[in-house]
Amino acid sequence: MLKLQFMKKISLILAAIILLLSVGQANAFIDGISGTSFQFAAREGRLSTPDGGNLLFWGFADTTPGGRASVQYPGPTLIINQGDTVTITLANELKEPVSMMFPGMTTLSSMVPALKQGRLSSLVPECEPGGTQTYSFRADKAGTFYYQSGSNQAIQLRMGLFGAIVVRPVLHKKLAIHNTVPFGLYSSTNGVRHPQVRLDYNNPTGIGGVAYNPSNSSDMSTVYDREFLYMVSEMDPKFQRWMEFEQDKINKPFDFSAWKANYWFINGRNAPDTMGMPLTSKNGVVSGSLQLPSQPYNCMPLFHPGERVLIRIINMGQDFHPLHTHGNHMRVVAEDGNLLQSSGGTGADLSWEAFTVTMAPGKTFDATFTWSGKGLGWDIYEDTATFRPYEYIADHIKTFTPFTSPAASGLTPKLPPQGLPVIMPGIQETMAGPNGSGSPFLGSKEALTPGEGGFNPFNGFFFMWHSHAERELTNNDIFPGGLLTMAGIVPWPATGDNLTVLDEYMP
Template identity: 25%
Template sequence: MRIRAVIGLLAGAVLLGIVGVMWFGSLAPRELSAATMGEMDTGSGRPAGASGHEGHGSSPLGGAAGGHHHGGVVSVDQLVARPGNPDRSFTLRAEQVGPHRYLVNGRTPGPELRVRHGDLVQVTLINVSVVAGVTLHWHGVDVPNAADGVAGVTQDAVPIGGRYVYRFVADRAGTFWYHSHQLSHEQVIGGLFGALVVRPRHPERNVLDRVATTHLYQGRRTINGRTQPMKITVPAGQRLRLRLINTDNGPVPVQVGGTPFRLLATDGSDIVGPTDVIDRSVTLTAGGRIDLELPATPATVGISGVGWVEINGGAELPRGSRPELDLLSYGRHAEVGLATAAVDRHFDYDLGRRPGFVDGRPGLWWTINGKMWPHLPMFMVSEGDVVRMSIVNHSGDVHPMHLHGHRVLVLSRNGIGSTGSPWWADSLNVRDGESYEIAFRADNPGIWMDHCHNLKHAADGLVAHLMYEGVDTPYRIDRHNEPE
């Protein structure tokens, strides 16, 4: 009995020792640099630093001007838009009016910003009263890195009384949005966001253009901040372009009653050869956008089974759920000029979950490639690389994956290749048990977040980043800069 007791005590001591080592190893430094945090992942393909692209690699990148620069390394705040007078200027004032309530220019959602394709846009953010500080991220817009608005990575959070100027060229017409990337899981949910629409230089005639932003405020569904349905009158002879934006943490099904419709765009990228859709729903993922075209007839657009947009008096929604429109086969195939068969880098992005410690806290935590925050992948690329990424989800939950600064081309889902219009996305709904192959060109130097846009998941560590060789940052993730 005495030997068994000794063995039991020894086993307990060993177990406590293992737990203690795990706990100690999970503790994060008081400040982290995105340029060095995590584990470097060069993927398969060329080794790190062996750039095959003339004029790139570890030399100064992107034609940047000004900012911090030393030893051939470019700082993120040097990666800026072209100089010159802006074509459109806006001032946005962020306010905190309660523990979990935020406004932009006195309202939520914030003002809808409309610009034209090719415009040089300048936005001045002023923090009126947001206690923890604030930033603005331009979701889906391939801005220069200095304008990405990620606290502790591309800028410091703006304190009360401070300001920050964002400058970028609206290089693609489409539907986008802006939101805070400081404590985003609190500030976005609380209302610190708004829509951004980039119109073509020569828009189509006889098209009525409207935005519908869906958001849950303390569990209440709204459209453009209102709990009542949005009513739209489309004059005879015109068509409606309805830009739907999902600012929530989870996907919503969208269906239309009363008329066929066309899906014109996803995540700010046009569909090639859209056709009439009948008796199908479209999944609008968290952070994602879809543009619908509807005729001047009575119709209703439903979100999560409830009619939220009534057109010309509305119509009855289909009862029950509808089969999902498959974007792999919708529209017409077209060449995209991206050589995805022989790529420069290939990465795995494996989403899981397991018990452990994160910064000393025990729990069931998200993992990327088997690792927990902050020991997560730093995907290393050189400017000009063509990159493929294999995303696999076995975490038990859906994850809307969002890569900053780039749009990705969906090549396949669960081994089934894309045959329809090129499916470009920046917010990809990856369900539990699904796998995706995606590709993109690394043509926007910087340090870019690559994270789940269920912002509560991101706050719990489901965030990696894309790192260009030869880029550094003077900013730190700490108690003042908390991007998620």
């Protein structure tokens, strides 16, 4: 029954995706605001959870002229350039003082803590209710960072007063040589390396880039084709309700020793909402997931075989969360906005690979991820006629003779696809999920269990990227949900594919 509810929810999201295709949505990128001067407001709002609930939160709103203007969880992602001086004027619409601080940045505004009646009120000067306060900092380093309130953090960070900062390096899109050097190539086309179709990190209008300044023109350690934000947080609904309905610190104080998270978020949403469309506001046109007005950011990495993806990981919660990527290892190249290098000019020579990264509270990680199917031992493409980009050449057109004849079993397995080493079970013998295509092959589809599937319009390979503390895959007692999203390997377009549709999902 729970599964059914989940499927219904997903169906709604799919419906939204289909409806919005005509709007021209860009999925698969980091949404945020750019510039050097912003106006923010701190106010309260409500967020929706996939189990049908809603929770009070405090968040930041981008009230800059032309901005989204509504409060959101998490706060607006700042995408700025290394060396920029950024000024934020904060207006406080809450009933207690708030502030903003920027760990890892060079703060230019006052760093004098705020005291009230002799006691610490805020780590930085704060903004009284109804008042405004201006903060400014210089982004001296490239990398992945965050901002957060410096006031009454045990309350205010649990309530959601934080947001991500992405600082683009000086050399972002400036090293022309990167455009000509292939990387992540595991295969070739007929012995010739496949021309790069999407590796446009150097294209001024492209989505690719580099996360940290390369030490030289051959340093590829943080070059990427696509980037995704993975900002995790959690909430205890008991606490959020206490804040909403009681907040009586004298007669009915909240027992913080009993605080226990039961909602887990990626970019402010619980699964399966993580996989819905983002809510975007461009040129005054609001589009996307209108059902989630205060949770604009989704998290659904979509990319092609051979592409290198940068995952910007931030843990804004109070608990540890182990992030497990199905499909392949990540390579962790930076921590807390610092490239993992032994000395300047070596590239990320101290980087490490992991299938699970423990995200400690307040830490950020940058990790790269590439998938090509290298070494699977069978050809992932059913269409054996042509080579596909980044196809692993050793497995091309490999065929198998099954060890066992299906007739002997008396059951009803599918006929053996010659390209697969084993015989698949019949569809009535399996229970398939929403992201399957029914086919073991990339870019192919076959019949699915009745009523299943439909969330894989490109017949891609999907991999769950999720917290391996599996209790966190629930939404307040309801499985599945929480800290999970599905990353999709979308096959490179073949001749005759509708590229317009593809481009709307994947810029």
